[in-house]
Amino acid sequence: MKKKNKEENLLQTEYGILKNSVYILGKIRQYKPFLPWFMLLGVFTGSMMQYLWTFIGKFVIDIIEQQASFPEKDFAPLLSLLIITTIIELVAMGLNSVVGNRIGLYFINVRMKMINERIRKVLSMEYQTLENPDILNMAQKAEEATGGNDNGVEGMMRSVYAIGKNVVLMAVTLTTIVTLDWKLILILSVVSFLQFLFFKHTVKRDKKEVWDKLAPTWRKINYMERATQDFDYAKDIRLFGMKGWLLDKQHEILNEKQSKTLHSRNLWMKNSAFSNLIGIVSKGAVYAILIYSVLDTDMSIGNFTLFLGLSSTFSSTLTNFLNSLGQFKEQSMQTDDFRSFIDYENEPENDTVSLPKTDKYTFEFKNVSYKYKGAEEYALKNLNLTFEAGKRLAVVGLNGAGKTTFIKLLLRLYDVTEGEILLNGIDIRRFKRNEYYILFAPVFQNVEVFAFPMSENISMKPPCDTDVKVAEECAVKAGMGEKLNSLSDGITTELLKVIHDDGVDLSGGEKQKLALARALYKNAPVIVLDEPTAALDALAEYSLYKNFDEIIGDKSAIYISHRLSSTRFCDSIVMFKSGEMVEYGTHEELLAKGGAYSEMFNIQAQYYKEGEKEYEEVG
Helix, strand or coil, rough: EECCCCCCCCEECCCCCHHHHHHHHHHHHHHCCHHHHHHHHHHHHHHHHHHHHHHHHHHHHHHHHHHHHCCCCCCCCHHHHHHHHHHHHHHHHHHHHHHHHHHHHHHHHHHHHHHHHHHHHCCCCCCCCCCHHHHHHHHHHHHHHCCCCHHEEEHHHHHHHHHHHHHHHHHHHHHHHHCCCHHHHHHHHHHHHHHHHHHHHHHHHHHHHHHHHHHHHHHHHHHHHHHHHCHHHHHHHHCCCCCCHHHHHHHHHHHHHHHHHHHHHHHHHHHHHHHHHHHHHHHHHHHHHHHHHHHHHCHHHHHHHHHHHHHHHHHHHHHHHHHHHHHHHHHHHHHHHHHHHHHHHCCCCCCCCCCCCCCCEEEEEEEEECCCCCCCCCCEEEEEEECCCCCCEECCCCCCHHHHHHHHHHHCCCCCCCCEEECCEEEHHCCHHHHHHCCEEEECCCCCCCCCEEHHHHHCCCCCHCHHHHHHHHHHHHHHHHHHHHHCHHCCCCCCCCCCCCCCCHHHEEEHHHHHHHHHCCCCEEEEEEECCCCCCCCEEEEHHHHHHHHCCCEEEEEEEEECCHHHHHCCEEEEEEEEEEEEEEEEEEEEHHHHHHHHHHHHHHHHHHHHHHHHHHC
């Protein structure tokens, strides 16, 4: 196997038709062990039905000719032949019907299993990998390769089956026709090969000029489909009058797809015209040779009928076989897309060590810098910071200051570009990611709700591993008690209307409380709140932060916000600006310093003074 050239994609691998054929047969045996035998049965019965009556037709004509020369006609042999042939065909037809009705379903089933493989791969990929445009294109092409019908992996399964039948048919017809005239085989083979060469050329151009070029377009279409139909976008679309703009944008993308699709249709129209033209030449040659044989060698009518039928069968079968190879090549290239994605490997986690067995985790950033792929500027520069176990750290700064990048590095959603992050003195890259993730209970600004019961949305575990009682307790602690009381099914209420018609949609504030409940349920030693209160007003934010801080007890906690309601009860505050830590200290120290933090706090102070006064009155 080999890598494709740099212009196409360094991550793309060409495995070749033979290896892909073995791979596909391996998948068939893996997911449907009996299916290869089922395919062999279909090859045998399908081939028999294809040429059975061609041979029987000759014998029928021979018997009729023979009986025509006798005064007394005896058609018993003819009747016996027809009865036996009919029985054989009925049996073959019955078996072939069963195979035909089932085999497609079995191929689809295998494809569904391969779709599961693809989804499993996506779910297991590193977070930062999913932001790589090359990976996104590769994932999109892998998705298209599992789309079904005659394309991709399912198309390759069907082609393996079809090629098997064509090989058997050609073997039978070839051995018979060659006894008549080898020149007939030569002519039919040359014509079919010419059709194949043009077909192969069309397939190659279609893949390179259409299929590969459409991957980014498919991603655009999928995004626009989601954005225009997702309920979360509905308010903005209507209130900002975006309908016309979105329709124009979608029309532009669909025109882009239509242009490439039209190009594909033109390619195949030329192929069809060439195939039909050369097919006429082939039929003329066959009739010429057979007519000559009748006149020159006194060929019987029965043999004329036999060789005419076999010639037609051989020509169409060889053409189908060669075209199948051409289509097989395209399907193999699409299977390359699937395998390239499945075989893509994250950086190996070598020489890993176990997490420290302790309740106290201290994190230290040492000369840490991070640059996003393709970016010229660092998102975070030369950060040195220690976050001690059991402490509260507030991370503040304006949007784009580097706060979220800092958190993603801490959570190891990204790995540092320079420097190192230490956990109790050990570089966090030495730990297995999945084990390291256990340390954190994050709450992000954008809260994703799944179409599961509320209890499972809080536990983030399957039903068998969800403690419903604990989930309810966490929901109440997070401030969702009143919401639960309003629901007839309480904590087991289904969320969203995607799967369940009676599912419940949550407001922005309720979603963020749900996320807080998730963090409480996970009961991890480090809590991370990445601007989860953006949907709340200043008073609600202040109240929620203060109550949540009391609930988590002696756990470590990091509060990220561009608003400063969380800073006063934190042990230390770090302020970012343009990717750099510009200030660090306690709330009082930074106010006394009179720098960037003090300026931001004083601007926002009126809201927190009013909020604190209202909170005291309510409390």
